[in-house]
Amino acid sequence: MAKRYFAGTIAEEGGGREYLHNYIVEAESEEEAEKKLRKVAADWYEKEDGNGEDIDVNADAYEFEEGSIRVKAWIDGETTKAAWLEERWQEGLVK
Numbered sequence: 339m340a341k342r343y344f345a346g347t348i349a350e351e352g353g354g355r356e357y358l359h360n361y362i363v364e365a366e367s368e369e370e371a372e373k374k375l376r377k378v379a380a381d382w383y384e385k386e387d388g389n390g391e392d393i394d395v396n397a398d399a400y401e402f403e404e405g406s407i408r409v410k411a412w413i414d415g416e417t418t419k420a421a422w423l424e425e426r427w428q429e430g431l432v433k
Contacts, residue, residue: 344371345414345422348379352407360429362422363413372413379411 345359365371380398380400399410417425 339366342366342371343417343419344368345417345425346371346375346410346411347414348375348382348409350382350407350409360422360426362419363388368413368416372411375411375413376391377408382409 341364344365346363348359348361350357350359360376363371363374365374374430399408401408
């Protein structure tokens with residue numbers, strides 16, 4: 339099966355701020371891409387927290403450090419590597 343790519347976002351909320359992180363996910367379907375991205379989001383703080391809880395890759399959001407940090411992940415849609423890289427380039431380009 340041909341490789342498919344999906345643009346995804348992980349949002350990290352804490353201390354009254356929100357930080358967005360852009361990802362490109364290789365998967366066979368959007369559902370698989372979302373599961374993969376949610377696992378990345380859950381693992382992000384799970385490794386830091388070290389509480390050893392199992393990760394639910396179907397959760398809408400994850401809370402860490404006694405709820406002071408909330409992490410969400412979602413897929414924005416199918417993309418290509420070239421289109422995703424161009425979007426990141428345009429976001430970061432200072433003229």
